Amino acid sequence: MSEQKHPHHLEIEVNKLDNEKKASLANRVLVAFAILAVVIPCLVLGGYFFFGLILAAAILSIYESIHATRKKYKWYVWVIVYLTTISFIYWGIVKWNVTDYLANKETFVFSLESNYRSLFISIYAIATELGLLFFCAVAHEDFSVADIAFLFLMSILVGIGMQSVLFTRYYTFPIFSDAGYDTSLPSFKYWGSLVLFFFAQFTCVMTDTWAYFTGVFFGKHKMNPRISPKKTWEGFFGGWILGGLSGLAFAMINDANGFPILPTMKIFGEGSAWWWVVLLCFTIPLVGTLGDLTFSFIKRHFGIKDFSKIFGAHGGMLDRIDSVIFVAIFTSIIAIFVSGGWNFFA
Numbered sequence: 001m002s003e004q005k006h007p008h009h010l011e012i013e014v015n016k017l018d019n020e021k022k023a024s025l026a027n028r029v030l031v032a033f034a035i036l037a038v039v040i041p042c043l044v045l046g047g048y049f050f051f052g053l054i055l056a057a058a059i060l061s062i063y064e065s066i067h068a069t070r071k072k073y074k075w076y077v078w079v080i081v082y083l084t085t086i087s088f089i090y091w092g093i094v095k096w097n098v099t100d101y102l103a104n105k106e107t108f109v110f111s112l113e114s115n116y117r118s119l120f121i122s123i124y125a126i127a128t129e130l131g132l133l134f135f136c137a138v139a140h141e142d143f144s145v146a147d148i149a150f151l152f153l154m155s156i157l158v159g160i161g162m163q164s165v166l167f168t169r170y171y172t173f174p175i176f177s178d179a180g181y182d183t184s185l186p187s188f189k190y191w192g193s194l195v196l197f198f199f200a201q202f203t204c205v206m207t208d209t210w211a212y213f214t215g216v217f218f219g220k221h222k223m224n225p226r227i228s229p230k231k232t233w234e235g236f237f238g239g240w241i242l243g244g245l246s247g248l249a250f251a252m253i254n255d256a257n258g259f260p261i262l263p264t265m266k267i268f269g270e271g272s273a274w275w276w277v278v279l280l281c282f283t284i285p286l287v288g289t290l291g292d293l294t295f296s297f298i299k300r301h302f303g304i305k306d307f308s309k310i311f312g313a314h315g316g317m318l319d320r321i322d323s324v325i326f327v328a329i330f331t332s333i334i335a336i337f338v339s340g341g342w343n344f345f346a
Contacts (some may be wrong), residue, residue: 028212033313043169043194050169058089058162062316063309065154068298069147069255069292077136077143084129088159089166094121098279112214118168119163119332121156129155132275161325164332168197171332175262175339199254199261200284200331203247204323207285210246211239228296236289244282251277264339276338291326295319 042053062085064077096115101108133148146185172193223231254260255267255277265272296316298306308316 004296027312028314031311035311035314035320041344043197046169047112050167054089054162054166055086056085057317057321058158060308060310061158061162061321064316064318065158066151066305066307068302068307069150070302070304071142071252072148073143073147074136074140077133077151077200078140080129080132080136080157084132084197085155085159086122087125088156090161091122091125092116092163095120095122113170113173114150115174116167116176119160119167121159121163125286126156158323161321164328165197165324167332168328168335169194169199171335172262195254195259196261196331196335199247199251200280200322200327202250203281203284204327205287206246207239207243208323209239210242211235211289214238227293231293231296239289240282240285242323243285243288247281247284248278251281262335262339275340275345280331280334284331287330288323288327291323294326295322 020088039053042049047168058084061081066081067297092115093112097108097110124321130148130152133152137143137145137148170193172195177191211231212235215230215238217231217237219232221233222229223233223236251261252267260266261277261280263271263281264273265274265276267277295307299307306315307318311320314320
């Protein structure tokens with residue numbers, strides 16, 4: 001009798017979870033729910049709640065940035081970096097309200113949310129920070145060019161990143177208003193204004209979540225051990241594809257119910273520009289991964305595992321918002337360009 005040949009079957013080997021991985025997974029889930037319990041109410045309530053949340057995140061991020069170098073800086077170095085970084089986040093609000101007050105003193109009403117039509121950082125604040133940091137280098141021999149470069153880089157990155165988070169939350173107010181959209185739900189007046197923010201960060205978070213689980217259960221091939229020893233190509237592709245699909249599903253459900261990401265990014269109906277949504281869905285995971293790897297590179301440079309331990313197994317604030325910062329900046333830029341007809345001089 002001839003030997004019977006059996007077809008080859010593709011077998012996917014699932015990694016076994018040891019006690020350490022199980023404990024880490026449980027801690028991550030618990031801390032994630034605790035973070036969401038704080039973030040979502042502040043996000044929904046908006047106003048001073050959300051701005052306060054961003055300020056708290058910025059303060060922790062600046063602390064972790066300076067502390068990462070493991071050097072003891074003079075007190076005024078801390079003051080310089082804190083004040084200039086916070087000015088990068090909030091200076092636009094000060095400028096817009098002062099301008100409105102001077103133009104309409106009698107009818108002026110202070111606003112945190114209005115005028116978010118573009119990203120804005122004061123060139124005067126940038127020049128001031130650079131000048132003061134160079135002064136610190138001249139005055140103290142243990143303050144090097146590397147210190148100037150790193151502190152200035154992190155100040156700009158955290159400043160633009162946090163302002164971009166605010167931008168994606170409040171940019172939609174004037175844009176939808178100008179387009180004549182009613183973005184309210186019967187139970188929640190401002191849902192439409194949250195869709196862009198939720199879309200970007202939901203896609204980012206789901207990318208990270210899918211990458212983590214795919215990497216834990218199926219990860220075999222290291223992606224870049226020099227920068228991030230635990231990341232695998234299986235985790236990367238799982239996060240990219242499943243994260244992108246998760247974002248697309250979110251966008252489609254909201255658009256089908258009359259809440260597009262932006263008037264210029266509709267999926268269904270007249271004036272559809274679905275390709276922008278698809279492009280964002282599958283580029284946000286890449287940008288988020290770049291942010292993750294960038295901050296991992298910084299940690300490897302300074303020989304630290306996490307920026308802090310404030311969130312347990314989740315690490316510090318910068319460990320949690322590394323992807324968020326990059327995604328917020330990227331989404332803000334694309335939103336500005338698409339809604340502004342790709343006017344680079346706007």
